[in-house]
Amino acid sequence: MSILSRAALIHDASSRMTKYDFIRRVNWGKTAVVAVPALWLAVFFFIPFLVVFKISLSEAAIAVPPYSALLEWDLEEAYLTLKLNIGNYLYLLEDAFYLDAYLSSIRIAAVSTFYTLILAFPIAYMIARAEGGKRALLLALVILPFWTSFLLRVYAWMGFLKKNGIVNEFLMATGIIDQPLVMLQTDFAVYIGIVYTYLPFMVLPLYSALEKMDMTLLEAAEDLGCRPIQSFFLITLPLAVPGIIAGCLLVFIPAVGEFVIPALLGGSDTLMIGRVLWDEFFLNRDWPMASAVAIVMLIVLVLPIMLIRNGQGKEETV
Amino acid sequence: MHHKKIGLTAALALALSTSAMAEEKVLNVYNWSDYIDPKEIKQFEKETGIKVNYDVYDSNEVLEAKLMSGGSGYDVVVPTGAFLERQVQAGIYAEIDKSKLKNYGNLDEVLVEKVARHDAGNKHNVPYAWGTIGLGYNEKMVKERLGNVSLDSLDLIFNPEVAAKLADCGIGLLDSPAEVMSIAMNYAGMDPNSEKKSDLKKATELMKSVRGSYKYFHSGKYISDLANGEICVALGYNGDILQAQSRAEEAGQGHKIKYAIPQEGTLVWFDLLAIPADAPNKESAYAFIDFILKPETSASISNFVYYAVANKAAEPLLNKDVIGNPGIYPSDEVKANLFTQNAHTAKFDRLLTRAWTGIKTGR
Numbered sequence: 001m002s003i004l005s006r007a008a009l010i011h012d013a014s015s016r017m018t019k020y021d022f023i024r025r026v027n028w029g030k031t032a033v034v035a036v037p038a039l040w041l042a043v044f045f046f047i048p049f050l051v052v053f054k055i056s057l058s059e060a061a062i063a064v065p066p067y068s069a070l071l072e073w074d075l076e077e078a079y080l081t082l083k084l085n086i087g088n089y090l091y092l093l094e095d096a097f098y099l100d101a102y103l104s105s106i107r108i109a110a111v112s113t114f115y116t117l118i119l120a121f122p123i124a125y126m127i128a129r130a131e132g133g134k135r136a137l138l139l140a141l142v143i144l145p146f147w148t149s150f151l152l153r154v155y156a157w158m159g160f161l162k163k164n165g166i167v168n169e170f171l172m173a174t175g176i177i178d179q180p181l182v183m184l185q186t187d188f189a190v191y192i193g194i195v196y197t198y199l200p201f202m203v204l205p206l207y208s209a210l211e212k213m214d215m216t217l218l219e220a221a222e223d224l225g226c227r228p229i230q231s232f233f234l235i236t237l238p239l240a241v242p243g244i245i246a247g248c249l250l251v252f253i254p255a256v257g258e259f260v261i262p263a264l265l266g267g268s269d270t271l272m273i274g275r276v277l278w279d280e281f282f283l284n285r286d287w288p289m290a291s292a293v294a295i296v297m298l299i300v301l302v303l304p305i306m307l308i309r310n311g312q313g314k315e316e317t318v
Numbered sequence: 319m320h321h322k323k324i325g326l327t328a329a330l331a332l333a334l335s336t337s338a339m340a341e342e343k344v345l346n347v348y349n350w351s352d353y354i355d356p357k358e359i360k361q362f363e364k365e366t367g368i369k370v371n372y373d374v375y376d377s378n379e380v381l382e383a384k385l386m387s388g389g390s391g392y393d394v395v396v397p398t399g400a401f402l403e404r405q406v407q408a409g410i411y412a413e414i415d416k417s418k419l420k421n422y423g424n425l426d427e428v429l430v431e432k433v434a435r436h437d438a439g440n441k442h443n444v445p446y447a448w449g450t451i452g453l454g455y456n457e458k459m460v461k462e463r464l465g466n467v468s469l470d471s472l473d474l475i476f477n478p479e480v481a482a483k484l485a486d487c488g489i490g491l492l493d494s495p496a497e498v499m500s501i502a503m504n505y506a507g508m509d510p511n512s513e514k515k516s517d518l519k520k521a522t523e524l525m526k527s528v529r530g531s532y533k534y535f536h537s538g539k540y541i542s543d544l545a546n547g548e549i550c551v552a553l554g555y556n557g558d559i560l561q562a563q564s565r566a567e568e569a570g571q572g573h574k575i576k577y578a579i580p581q582e583g584t585l586v587w588f589d590l591l592a593i594p595a596d597a598p599n600k601e602s603a604y605a606f607i608d609f610i611l612k613p614e615t616s617a618s619i620s621n622f623v624y625y626a627v628a629n630k631a632a633e634p635l636l637n638k639d640v641i642g643n644p645g646i647y648p649s650d651e652v653k654a655n656l657f658t659q660n661a662h663t664a665k666f667d668r669l670l671t672r673a674w675t676g677i678k679t680g681r
Binding site (some may be wrong): 060063095097100244269280281283285286 | 367379380382383384386387388407408409410467493495532533534535536545547548632664667668670671674675676678679680681
């Protein structure tokens with residue numbers, strides 16, 4: 001609605017210009033505004049993606065660079081041959097291990113995203129309902145951890161979780177346990193690491209969804225005899241859905257490809273696709289295979305997300 | 319105000335001197351972290367007037383990825399034997415003209431010959447330092463669980479019954495498939511460099527039978543974990559374990575760490591100086607390598623980093639606690655029991671990595 005009224009205002013203001021003039025000006029600015037991010041995406045996403053895709057269709061070789069060329073010129077016969085090796089993709093299907101690794105990554109990311117959501121919702125709710133000055137302070141506190149290196153913060157968790165670490169010492173001193181708990185090098189530690197690291201990415205979109213909420217809706221519900229718990233599920237939660245979806249995507253996508261957290265906090269048996277990629281690249285020195293693993297990961301991630309976004313788009317137009 | 323002026327002058331000087339810079343001699347070194355006495359770099363700069371840009375890495379894989387992409391810009395790099403072997407095949411190193419190295423004769427001929435297994439005629443390398451992979455252990459914690467047995471045996475980590483008794487105090491292994499599997503193969507009486515599928519399968523089964531007793535596979539964590547008593551046995555690099563030893567002493571929590579070269583024999587590795595074929599400052603590289611080969615420089619490095627150098631002439635200059643430490647400079651008898659690990663074919667590397675992931679994750 002507001003967009004419409006703003007457009008009407010602009011139209012009034014520009015009514016003195018000729019119609020032709022007006023359209024030309026707007027389009028020129030629009031093109032420039034769209035071109036910058038489009039160019040950015042092309043240079044830093046699309047071209048690198050094509051390079052990786054190209055490498056995934058070649059074969060590993062002991063050379064610099066360590067893979068075969070796709071195009072070969074035979075000058076005498078004037079032949080240009082294009083050799084595409086899809087063997088890497090077929091190999092991904094052949095060994096169930098890769099499927100295992102993808103599924104395991106998705107499972108770990110999904111579980112962590114769920115816990116992040118459970119933890120972030122009350123935080124975002126509290127911040128959105130806080131008074132002006134207090135709200136700014138609370139928001140700053142959510143962002144504050146970014147001022148310390150991510151790596152250092154994960155290392156700090158190692159100090160908390162290890163055998164003679166702070167958590168175990170505290171629990172033993174208070175007599176709750178008499179044997180130290182094994183927490184480090186387990187999936188549990190990986191969940192803690194991911195939830196902790198990505199919490200702000202969930203809190204901020206949730207906050208922005210909850211903050212925009214019209215409080216009179218809740219008052220109306222109460223007046224009509226709705227209990228608080230009912231009005232939460234009937235009003236607050238549905239209105240927060242865009243924030244929930246945005247937050248979950250922001251946590252889930254990087255968590256699937258996470259390498260550092262499982263490497264530092266996880267056990268040797270924590271299988272994630274980031275680790276498989278590392279092994280292909282560095283241990284097998286098979287850049288083409290590593291590229292194929294990366295491309296498939298992108299497809300596995302991007303397709304469902306595009307479907308979700310499509311669904312969302314339809315909902316909004318309805 | 320004053321500072322601003324200096325900054326401006328410096329920027330101007332920099333801009334004006336870029337053309338003159340080409341004349342100034344520089345050297346780009348890429349070496350392992352904590353692998354040289356920093357005062358030797360200063361000494362080299364003073365003696366030759368060559369400016370050294372010194373970068374560090376912490377794994378052969380990182381070095382290899384940089385070199386294989388081409389145009390790394392480094393003049394001297396320090397890969398380990400098996401890695402150099404494959405990199406020579408890829409043609410990324412220049413042949414070394416030994417007539418330009420007047421100190422080459424200081425090297426230990428026996429060791430130089432061993433290195434030739436990686437690089438025929440040692441055409442592309444000059445040995446820098448060497449060491450072993452062996453057992454680091456917390457004597458008190460292990461003896462509490464095993465009684466009075468000799469602790470210089472790989473039984474500690476490869477015999478399922480013995481390892482099971484140590485599981486509660488923690489065993490950590492290097493996360494390095496080629497190295498650990500060759501030690502396991504050697505322990506089980508096979509050729510450590512075998513590429514037979516049946517041998518790999520046997521070694522994999524051996525590892526799987528003890529996997530339940532291992533706490534983790536990691537190539538760096540064991541240093542502080544040994545020192546803190548977080549684990550009681552590690553299969554790791556000798557220099558790292560000696561570092562854990564001195565850290566444990568500093569911490570003063572009563573943990574005493576020892577290093578043993580296993581009686582069953584183990585892997586000996588060599589880190590080798592090499593010059594990339596596209597190195598921009600080859601003359602500077604020769605000057606640096608020749609400087610390293612001086613007995614005083616080599617001795618100072620060995621005394622500082624607690625790794626052995628392959629420099630015979632440096633031995634009289636070594637500190638007693640270095641040359642007298644059998645964990646750094648083992649006896650000839652022990653040395654005879656050491657084997658080198660060769661570069662594998664790409665096909666075997668794939669099988670090996672797959673088997674290793676299977677061992678680690680139980681899949």
